[in-house]
Amino acid sequence: MKADSLLxxxxxGLYCEKGGxxxxxxxxVERALITHGHADHAxxxxxxxxxxxxxxxIMAVRYGEAFCQTPQEAPLGKEMRIGDVTVHFHPAGHVLGSAQIAxxxxxxxxxVSGDYKRRRDPTCLSFEPVPCDVFITEATFGLPVFHHPDDAEEVGKLLTSLKQFPERAHLVGAYALGKAQRVIMLLREAGYDAPIFIHGALARLCDYYQREGIDLGPLEPATITGRDKSAFAGRVVIGxxxxFxxxxxxxxxxxxxxFASGWMLVRQRARQRGVELPMVISDHxxxxxxxxxxxxxxxxxxxVTHGREEALVRWCELEGIAARPLHLVGYDDEGE
Amino acid sequence: MQAFAELLDRLVLTPQRNAKIRLMADYFRTAPDPDRGYALAAIAGTLDIATVKPALLRQLMLERMDPILFQYSYDYVGDLAETISLVWETVEPDEAEVADLSLGAVIHRLQSAGRGDVRGLVRDLLDRLDGSARYAFLKLVTGSMRIGVSARLVKQALADMGGVDASEIETLWHGLEPPYLSLFSWLEGHSERPALSMPAVFHAVMLATPVADGDLTNLDPQDYAAEWKWDGIRVQLANLDGTRRLYSRSGDDISAAFPDILEAVDFEGIIDGELLVGGTARTNRATRTFSDLQQRLNRKTVTRKTIEDYPAFVRGYDLLFSREGDMRPLPFSERRAALSGLIEAASPTHFDLSPLVSFSSWKEIDQLRIAPPDPVIEGIMLKRWDSPYQSGRAKGPWFKWKREPYNIDAVLMYAQRGHGKRSSYYSDFTFGVWTEVDGKQVLVPVGKAYFGFTDAELEILDRFVRNNTVERFGPVRSVRATADHGFVLEIAFEGINRSTRHKSGVAMRFPRIARLRADKLPRDADRLETLMAMIPAGTVEEMDGDLSS
Structure with a gap:
């Protein structure tokens, strides 16, 4: 059958008529398949x-147990029949629980790859390549300018700054699901074992990660109750x-x-946001x-969908791969 | 190269002066020679390397990249050097060859490359350097660092590193060259202070403290000389052993922009004075305003026409060295007498003497200060007759007493979030005054101020902005500002000129928030006509943009 009558x-959003x-x-909608827990997708x-x-x-943590009427679990790799189509989920390496949907x-x-990344992430399963006729890819960082550096080096910048400016609180902006926990894990891997202070908006997701066996180390709420302001000097606060x-x-x-974001690669973006210490760490x-x-x-x-479709479509053309933009609306840029 | 690149990246995004100093001082402490010396030269603008035109970089890029993909990238990033630094793919080197990619080695290769080798060299270095080092390299070879660090700031970082006074660095500065090995060795205590090979070096200037309430009460007016404080730029002019130099107050060598003055020097010595344009008192022609002087500042070279239209001269304040030697230990009265004789014999169109103002009481001089006889005067200087010339700002021997600033009441129109410590506050304020457009009274923005207020006042302003936001544009908010609802600010400023760059047609110098006028309604604020009337007659328009480009 033709691809564009299947999806x-x-x-x-992206619709499969045969599976409803x-x-x-x-x-x-009546029936939704969700790739991962970020608010614009889930x-x-x-x-x-x-x-x-x-x-x-994660959806239950964010929206409460009643986030939908009938939740159904999709075990990774298992073929499931919906109407006249077969679907199966595979890890996407984006955030905890993220999956591609075939x-x-x-x-x-x-x-449908949803959002994905290829490099190692201590907080989730790695991307699994799935052979296919049509690959729907995101293009959040779909421009040749984006070459994310090694994330250990980026975290190293933060550790250097903590030593260089021990009187200042280092406020790390990081998306509440995935990025925040990854930054914490990267800090732990780099040997940083002091308590990390977290904004209230991160608390429940960090708890959930811990329950899933991802050891984030000592976390404390970034509240001032019963604490001197100076307690935050030279400390990491994530929110x-x-x-900020x-x-x-x-x-x-x-x-x-x-600010921990792939956008921080472009200096002007960092400057516009008033960021003093950019950390180029991306989940894409x-x-x-x-x-x-x-x-x-x-x-x-x-x-190609959400992001800078035109450059990736151009690259595919130059490589002799058929490509077209899929104009989907409603998905955000990372961390924006 | 990597450590230098990281330093540049941090400096660009760090707004606080002290944090910049710490970043630089830490770098100088940890980076090896000669890298740190070349980094210092790159930041201070004393590095001499062949520069590369943007067109060549673009060609090199398109040798290996699809032009459409490059265009998408450039459109997104907006800066050519940064785009190339990001899209260029690093080439993995052959196992056998390990290239030295230290800053010193890179500079050395650039300096020794012949004209025909530059293209290949740049390509090779782009291949080998990675990410931010590639960016730093491109900024070096295009000669556009723009990292928001003045020469003064980097000298302060050196002073911090070595635990010496910044004036010592300023004094040595022009006698030294990249990579400054002897300077660092001295700062680290490994060797003696470098000996100066060139006599016409800069000597850190003597500064005055502002007159505060009660400062003069117990002082005897008889002990002090008074002279006008002219509104130009403070300079030091040296001519010793055939070397002529003109330095700004912070020790920047500005000789190239003032060949007219250097040629006219026919005396030996070092004088301290004010650089101005217009006619000297000795030719009986008027001194022109600071905005006229600006036509001559921040230039690498100057045309004959500009020299004719904006003739520069030096108004002498003091004499540091004469043909006989060091005058600085002598009292001001003696230095002044010697200076007077020296200027008398010098070119009348390029040199005159700052006149003394006679007075017998502090009250009398205060009255003169408030109503000076010339619009290019910005206040009074008081100097103890017996004061030696000492670098820096000691309190007592010299005072400056500025004329009152201009004041207007304006209405808060827009606010922007600050940076660094102030990033959670709306702390940059755009204010406006009333004018009539098509028969209606409207507010037109006339300036922007981000200091002058206390922390407590900032809280009040921030709260007003958050509670009265009408529209948001990124980090900027426009606030309610109608005749009966809004926030009136008393703005103090040092001067005002016409400007084509601003919609209102005026530009203020050093505007700041003097007081919050919660007692006033916006309808009581000043009108544009009032501001226009403050502009001194016969001034030219402020120049657009960066004067050096």
Whole structure:
């Protein structure tokens, strides 16, 4: 069968008519398949949701147990029948619980990768390449400028700064699901064993990661109750990026604005946000990883979504791989 | 190269002066010779290497990259050097060859490359360096560092590193050259202070402290000389053993922009004075304003036409060295007498003497200060007759007493979040005054201020901004500002000129928030006509953009 009759974009999201489901729909639907727990992909209010156990649990942590009427677990690698199609989930390496979703019917297999990355992440399973006819790739960092550096070096910058500016609280902006926990793990791997202070918005997700066996080490709430302001001097405080422009940040001594994001590679982006210490750490593929993944899979066709579609489509053209942009709306840039 | 690249990246994003100094001092402590000396030269602008045109870099890039993909990348990043540093793919080196990629080695290769070798050399280095080192390298070879660090700041970092006074660094500075091995060796205590090979070096200037309440009460006016404080830039002019130099107050060598003055020097010695444009008192022509002087500042070279249109001269304040030797230990009265004789004999169109102002009481001089006889005067200097010339800012021998700043009441229009410590506060304020457009009274922005207020006042302003936001544009908020609702700020500033760059047609010098006027309504704020009337007659427009480009 033709690929674009198996899956096609609609205003509610990517739709599979034969199976009667949407993938990562942006509006409430009857049946949703969810790739991962980030808020722009996993929304509350659907009737039935099929996702990995961890993604379902993350949704329950974020939205409450009643985030949908019928949650159903998709074990990784297991083929499941929905209507006239077969689906199976495979690790995507993006955040804890994240999966690619393969959709098959009449000899046509499309893999929806959701968001993914290829480099090692101590907080989730690694991306698993799945051969396919059509590969739907994200393009968040789909420009040749994006070459994410080694994340241990980036964390090293933070550790250096803590020594160099021991009187300042280092406020690290990091997305609450995935990035925050990864930064914490990277700090632990680099030998940093002091308590890390976290913003209230991170507490429940960090607890969940700990319950899933990811040892984040000693974490403490970044509250001032019963504590001298100077207790934060030379310490790491992690919170959602938006909190640092907020009055919340005033409780800390001489705050140093740190931001962990792939966007921090471009100096002007860091400058505009008033970031003093950028850490280029991303949960998405950089350009080299995007193009290497496509070269490795060699799908018959590539569909490119959310991000800078045009550059990746151009690259595919130059490589002789059929490609087109898939104009999906409603997905955010990382950490923005 | 890597440590230097990281230093640059940090400096660009670090707003606080003291944090910049610490970053540089730490780098100088840990980086080896000659890398740190070349880094110092790159930051201070004393590095002499062949530069590369952006067009060559673009060509090198397109040799190996699809032009469309390059264009997408460039459009996104917006800066050519940064785009190339990011998209260039590092080439894994052959196992056998290990290239030296230290800053010193890179500079050495650039300095010894012939004209025809540059292209290949740049390509090779781009291949071998990675990410941020590639960026630093491109900034070096395009000659555009722009990292927000003044020569003064880097000298302060050196002073901190060695535990010496910044004036000592300034004094040595022009006698030394990259990679500054003897300087670092001295700062680390391994050797004696470097001996100066060139006599016409900069000597750190003597500075005055502002007159504060009660400072003069117990002082005898008889002990002090008074002279006008002219609104130009403080300079030091040296001519010793055939070497002529003109230095700014912080020790920057600005000789190249003032050949007219250097040629006119026909005396030996080092004088301290004010650089101004217009006519000297000796030619009986008027001194022109600071905005006229700006036409001559921050230039690498100067045209004959500019020299004719904006003739520069030095108004003498003091004499540091004469043909006979060091005058600095002598009292001001003696130095002044010697200076007077020296200027008398010098070119009348390029040199005059700052006149003394006679007075018998502090009250009398205060009145003169408030109503000076010339618009290019910004206050009074008081100097003890018996004061020796000593570098730095000691309190007592010299005072400066500025005329009152200009004041207006303006209305807060926009606020922007600050940086660093202030990033959770709206601390950069754009203010406006009333004007009539098509028969309606509207506010037109006239300036921006981000200091002058106390921490407590900042809390009040921040709260007002958050509670009265009308629109948001990224980090900027526009706030309610109507005739009956808004926030009035008393703005103090040092001067005002016409400007084509600003919608209002005026530009202020050093505007700051003098007081919060919660007692006033926006309708009571000043009008644009009031500001226009403050502009001194006959001034030219402020120049657009960066004067050095």
């Amino acid at each position: 096609y974009p609609t205003p509610k 489901f949407y993938i990562d729909p942006v509006q409430p 929304r509350a209010g659907h009737q039935a949701v099929l996702a990995t156990r961890q993604t379902l649990e 959709v098959e019917a009449e000899g046509m297999r499309i893999v 959602p990026p938006s909190a 422009a907020d009055k919340w940040a005033r409780r800390f001594p001489e705050p140093m604005a740190v 593929c950089d350009w080299a990883e995007l193009t290497a993944t496509i070269a490795e899979l060699r799908p018959g066709e590539v569909w």
